[in-house]
Amino acid sequence: MSTIMKSFRLATITLLIAFSLPVWAEAPRRIVSLKPSITDTVYALGLGERLVGVTKYCDAPDGAKKPEIAADYTRPYTERIIGLRPDIVIGSEENSSRRSIDALRRAGLSVEIFPFTTLGETLDSIEKISAVLGAPERGKKLRGEIEGRLDALKKRYGDKKPANAVVVWGLKPTILAGPGTFMDDAIAYIGLTNAARGTSVRYPKIGLEQLIAFDPDIIVDLSMDIKPGSAQERPWSNVDSIKAVREGRVIAMDPGMFRAGPRMPNALEKLAARIYGN
Amino acid sequence: MEIEMRSHLTSRRWIWINAGLLAFLIASIAFALFLGSEEASLRAALSGDERAYAIIFVSRLPRILLAALVGMALASAGGAFQALLRNQLADPFILGVSGGAALGAVAAVGAGLGFTLQSIAAFGGAIVSMLAIFNIGNARRRLSPTTLLLTGVIFNAFCFALILFVNSIVTMEEAYQILFLLMGNIEPMGMGTIAVLALCVLGGFAMLCACSWRMNLLAMGDADAASMGVNVARLRAVVFIAASLMVGAAVAASGLIGFVGLAVPHIMRLLTGADHRLLVPASGLAGAAFLVLADAAARTLLMHTGYATELPVGVITAMVGAPLFMILLRRQQKTI
Numbered sequence: 001m002s003t004i005m006k007s008f009r010l011a012t013i014t015l016l017i018a019f020s021l022p023v024w025a026e027a028p029r030r031i032v033s034l035k036p037s038i039t040d041t042v043y044a045l046g047l048g049e050r051l052v053g054v055t056k057y058c059d060a061p062d063g064a065k066k067p068e069i070a071a072d073y074t075r076p077y078t079e080r081i082i083g084l085r086p087d088i089v090i091g092s093e094e095n096s097s098r099r100s101i102d103a104l105r106r107a108g109l110s111v112e113i114f115p116f117t118t119l120g121e122t123l124d125s126i127e128k129i130s131a132v133l134g135a136p137e138r139g140k141k142l143r144g145e146i147e148g149r150l151d152a153l154k155k156r157y158g159d160k161k162p163a164n165a166v167v168v169w170g171l172k173p174t175i176l177a178g179p180g181t182f183m184d185d186a187i188a189y190i191g192l193t194n195a196a197r198g199t200s201v202r203y204p205k206i207g208l209e210q211l212i213a214f215d216p217d218i219i220v221d222l223s224m225d226i227k228p229g230s231a232q233e234r235p236w237s238n239v240d241s242i243k244a245v246r247e248g249r250v251i252a253m254d255p256g257m258f259r260a261g262p263r264m265p266n267a268l269e270k271l272a273a274r275i276y277g278n
Numbered sequence: 279m280e281i282e283m284r285s286h287l288t289s290r291r292w293i294w295i296n297a298g299l300l301a302f303l304i305a306s307i308a309f310a311l312f313l314g315s316e317e318a319s320l321r322a323a324l325s326g327d328e329r330a331y332a333i334i335f336v337s338r339l340p341r342i343l344l345a346a347l348v349g350m351a352l353a354s355a356g357g358a359f360q361a362l363l364r365n366q367l368a369d370p371f372i373l374g375v376s377g378g379a380a381l382g383a384v385a386a387v388g389a390g391l392g393f394t395l396q397s398i399a400a401f402g403g404a405i406v407s408m409l410a411i412f413n414i415g416n417a418r419r420r421l422s423p424t425t426l427l428l429t430g431v432i433f434n435a436f437c438f439a440l441i442l443f444v445n446s447i448v449t450m451e452e453a454y455q456i457l458f459l460l461m462g463n464i465e466p467m468g469m470g471t472i473a474v475l476a477l478c479v480l481g482g483f484a485m486l487c488a489c490s491w492r493m494n495l496l497a498m499g500d501a502d503a504a505s506m507g508v509n510v511a512r513l514r515a516v517v518f519i520a521a522s523l524m525v526g527a528a529v530a531a532s533g534l535i536g537f538v539g540l541a542v543p544h545i546m547r548l549l550t551g552a553d554h555r556l557l558v559p560a561s562g563l564a565g566a567a568f569l570v571l572a573d574a575a576a577r578t579l580l581m582h583t584g585y586a587t588e589l590p591v592g593v594i595t596a597m598v599g600a601p602l603f604m605i606l607l608r609r610q611q612k613t614i
Contacts, residue, residue, distance in 0.1 A: 056586060056587065069586040072587055072588075074454045074458075075458075075465075075588070077315065077581070077588060078336075078337040078465075078466055079314050079315055079316050079333050079337040079338060079577070080315045080316055080581070082316070082329060082332045082333045082336070082337055083315070083316030083317070083318070083329065083333055085329055093451070094450065094451055095451075097454075097455075097458070097465070098455075099465045099466070099467060100465055100466070102467075102468065103336060103337060103340070103465065103466040103467070103468075106336050106468060107332035107333075107336040107337060108328065108332060108336075109332075201447075201449075202449065202450065203450055205446065
């Protein structure tokens with residue numbers, strides 16, 4: 001009887017190991033990322049050495065080996081990606097062209113798509129990415145770290161005199177971060193209210209008139225064509241009726257810092273330092 | 279003029295030129311199949327190498343077939359329009375058919391519809407714009423090609439205004455999709471979608487070829503053609519529907535790719551003569567081969583440079599096509 005029990009137990013253990021093995025072995029070793037903030041996430045999870053393909057706009061931390069370029073802003077290079085033999089391709093609902101994603105799936109690749117529109121979605125997506133990469137505990141930890149730093153920012157700046165701000169993503173036409181975007185969520189942590197919150201679209205294109213009407217206390221200028229040292233003409237230049245212009249509180253920063261991803265606390269700390277001084 | 283054309287075109291010449299172009303098209307497809315940003319051999323693909331199989335048969339081949347079908351559609355439709363309107367400038371773009379098709383496709387993108395409905399909307403847009411342009415241009419029951427072209431230009435401007443209107447009210451993601459449509463973009467698609475496209479394009483192509491001898495008569499003027507037993511109104515309707523079907527499907531699949539519809543029929547006219555029985559099929563085959571080669575260049579040229587990017591195929595078609603067209607035109611002027 002006990003022999004039967006023993007062999008039964010042994011069989012159970014063997015089966016358990018046999019079933020858990022593929023799960024463990026399936027943790028993707030070769031990753032293609034189709035969005036800069038996904039690339040940032042993979043590096044922040046400590047899995048950067050598994051990246052074999054990234055977008056043109058991704059950057060690797062200092063010293064890391066640069067993976068191959070496998071996509072531009074919205075279009076994956078299907079042939080190159082197939083050639084890289086990835087175990088997983090991770091894309092976003094915002095950037096990744098549907099047709100190319102379908103083509104990658106037809107080629108038998110496993111493609112996972114995550115949303116990054118709001119800050120909440122971004123944090124969820126970071127956790128989910130860590131899970132599909134077989135490192136869910138690292139994802140939980142990373143999320144905890146990001147949330148901890150955001151809470152610290154809120155504690156430090158939350159009771160400052162509330163200020164209205166606009167976040168400028170693009171010029172000609174002027175494109176702002178509207179409601180329901182990650183920047184709208186993010187600036188709240190450093191005591192700013194999005195002056196463009198009342199618009200009806202996520203990324204409103206606005207005219208100077210509307211900007212004057214918003215009358216922001218602060219303009220955060222993340223428009224892409226910042227060249228250091230060159231004083232570029234902005235639509236609001238010399239429009240003194242805008243409070244931010246009158247008081248010289250136009251803050252230009254590198255848009256690459258403000259990706260919907262693990263860099264966000266760092267970027268917000270720098271922005272807060274520019275606004276409030278150290 | 280008609281007698282002269284007939285004396286030039288023998289059935290042997292027709293067969294030789296079209297067979298030659300078909301062989302060139304097949305060679306272009308084979309060449310493009312070997313060309314890509316990644317190493318992948320056909321032999322490996324056929325002997326079970328999954329990676330090579332996916333690169334060649336899932337990524338490369340559908341793209342090549344798409345380019346061939348779109349090239350065939352635009353070039354043969356352009357040739358037919360030029361014959362029908364007796365105007366050298368006629369092409370799906372200038373006539374506003376492409377603009378109408380693009381508007382249909384963009385509206386479908388804005389409404390969040392899939393490819394098949396986008397194609398139907400593009401076809402609808404092409405037909406409606408064709409009818410509108412044709413009715414306005416034909417107002418005094420006498421078709422004036424100049425009025426027709428002018429109407430097309432205005433209609434195009436109107437369509438583009440509406441496209442930009444839709445573009446400003448959709449989400450960022452849909453706006454990108456619309457931008458690709460306007461730039462002209464060839465991306466791999468599923469074989470089912472390609473089959474639908476092939477049905478539209480090859481069906482339209484066959485119809486245009488069947489009408490091609492009557493186009494010769496039409497070249498002499500409506501009255502003369504009618505006196506020789508051609509039902510001019512019916513011929514126009516058939517050709518317009520066939521061409522709109524092709525252009526609508528092509529625009530839905532790949533957006534607005536310029537230059538093929540205008541330049542390829544002209545180049546073929548300079549090379550093979552003005553007889554439409556030869557010109558229409560020859561333009562279709564040459565257009566297909568041209569776009570296959572242009573897309574092969576677009577997807578590989580800059581891939582291994584520091585830019586590491588694909589080019590819009592319209593960049594290649596215009597950059598190669600325009601000078602080629604000039605050279606041929608100049609050579610023809612010299613011989614005359």
